[in-house]
Amino acid sequence: MFVYKILTLNMTWLCPVKCPYCHVERKASLKDDHYLDKADLVRACKEALSLSFNEFRFSGGEPTSAGDKLFDYARTVFDITGVKPSILTSGVYINENWIRKSSGLFSSIYISVENPLHPFHEVVDVNLILKYIKEYSSEETPLRFGLTLVGPESYKNLFEIFESLYEGCGQKCWPQLTSPYLRSFVKPTKKELKALSVETQKIFRKYGAIPCYFLAFTGDKVFEKEHAYRQVANLNPDGSYEKFYSLKQLINHKKEKLNKSIKKRSTFCQNCDWKDCCSPFSEDLELNMCASYCDVRRALFDGMLDGLENAATAN
Structure with a gap:
C-alpha cells in the first residue's frame, strides 16, 4: 500500500x-x-524525516x-526536511505586509473562503481575499483557495458560487468546494442530491475537469495510485x-x-457495485454514514x- x-x-x-x-473545539x-x-x-521534523x-x-x-514566528518556523521546517511547508489559514491576518514577508517560504498558502452567498461567518471579507x-x-x-464549505441547502447555487470565486480571483486558482463531512456531515435530501448533480454538470461542462472538487467525497489525487492511502498526523x-x-x-x-476499518467496510459494502474501485475514506468515518x-x-x-x-459533444 502506498x-x-x-x-x-x-x-x-x-x-x-x-x-x-470547526473540529478544534x-x-x-x-x-x-x-x-x-x-x-x-x-x-517533530527530524522524526518525520526519518519516517519519510x-x-x-x-x-x-x-x-x-503567531506573527513573524510563523515565518521563522517555516524556514526551520525547510532547513531540516528540504521541503517547503504549506499553510492552512482563514486569512484573517493576511494583508499586503504579510504576503510580502511570506515570499519564498511556503509551497502553498491555502486560504479557506466562505460561501459568498451563505457564509457561516463574516469575520473575513471574501472579496478582500479574492x-x-x-x-x-x-x-x-x-x-x-482552501476549502469553501457548502451545505446541502446551497447545492442549488453551486455553479453561481463556483463561478463567483473563480472569476473573482481572475482565474488564478480553482475553488475547492466541498460539504461539511465526518462529524459535521448533514445528510442531503433527494431534491438536494439532484441539485448537486445538476449544478456539478454545469460546472464541469463549462470549466472541464476540476482538480479539487468535493475532495472529501471524490478522492484526493493520492488515490490515483492503486492501493493508496493518505495519512495525516497532528503535532x-x-x-x-x-x-x-x-x-x-x-x-x-x-x-x-x-486495517480494522477496511475489514469492517469490506463486510459492510460487500454487495456494492463500486466495491472493487472505491478508495477508502478516513478511518474515522462511521459505517452508518457510508450509505x-x-x-x-x-x-x-x-x-x-x-x-x-456534454462538453466533449459540444466541441
Missing part, C-alpha cells in the same frame, strides 16, 4: 474566527494562546496569529502527537485503525460525467 504522509503542525489553538463547523479551546515550542517543531513524510503544513487554530489572490498570487507567494501546540509520545507510535496506531456518503458521491460522479460528456 502511504502519502502529511504532518500537520498546529501552531496554536487560538483563533479569532471561530467557524461553527471538540478537543481544545479556541482561546488557548499557547504556541508550539520551537524545540518541539525541530524534534511527504508534506508538512501549518494549521491550528489560526497559524498566522483581491489578494488575484493581485499577489505567484510562484513566490502561492495564494490558493499539537503542547508538543504531543494526538495523545501519543512519538510520531512512530501515532503512525502505527493509525495503520492498525485503518449517505455514497449517495453524495454518486450525485457528484453522475454530474461530473454528464458535464464532461
Whole structure:
C-alpha cells in the first residue's frame, strides 16, 4: 500500500474566527494562546524525516496569529526536511505586509473562503481575499483557495458560487468546494442530491475537469495510485502527537485503525457495485454514514460525467 504522509503542525489553538463547523473545539479551546515550542517543531521534523513524510503544513487554530514566528518556523521546517511547508489559514491576518514577508517560504498558502452567498461567518471579507489572490498570487507567494464549505441547502447555487470565486480571483486558482463531512456531515435530501448533480454538470461542462472538487467525497489525487492511502498526523501546540509520545507510535496506531476499518467496510459494502474501485475514506468515518456518503458521491460522479460528456459533444 502506498502511504502519502502529511504532518500537520498546529501552531496554536487560538483563533479569532471561530467557524461553527470547526473540529478544534471538540478537543481544545479556541482561546488557548499557547504556541508550539520551537524545540518541539525541530524534534517533530527530524522524526518525520526519518519516517519519510511527504508534506508538512501549518494549521491550528489560526497559524498566522503567531506573527513573524510563523515565518521563522517555516524556514526551520525547510532547513531540516528540504521541503517547503504549506499553510492552512482563514486569512484573517493576511494583508499586503504579510504576503510580502511570506515570499519564498511556503509551497502553498491555502486560504479557506466562505460561501459568498451563505457564509457561516463574516469575520473575513471574501472579496478582500479574492483581491489578494488575484493581485499577489505567484510562484513566490502561492495564494490558493482552501476549502469553501457548502451545505446541502446551497447545492442549488453551486455553479453561481463556483463561478463567483473563480472569476473573482481572475482565474488564478480553482475553488475547492466541498460539504461539511465526518462529524459535521448533514445528510442531503433527494431534491438536494439532484441539485448537486445538476449544478456539478454545469460546472464541469463549462470549466472541464476540476482538480479539487468535493475532495472529501471524490478522492484526493493520492488515490490515483492503486492501493493508496493518505495519512495525516497532528503535532499539537503542547508538543504531543494526538495523545501519543512519538510520531512512530501515532503512525502505527493509525495503520492498525485503518486495517480494522477496511475489514469492517469490506463486510459492510460487500454487495456494492463500486466495491472493487472505491478508495477508502478516513478511518474515522462511521459505517452508518457510508450509505449517505455514497449517495453524495454518486450525485457528484453522475454530474461530473454528464458535464464532461456534454462538453466533449459540444466541441
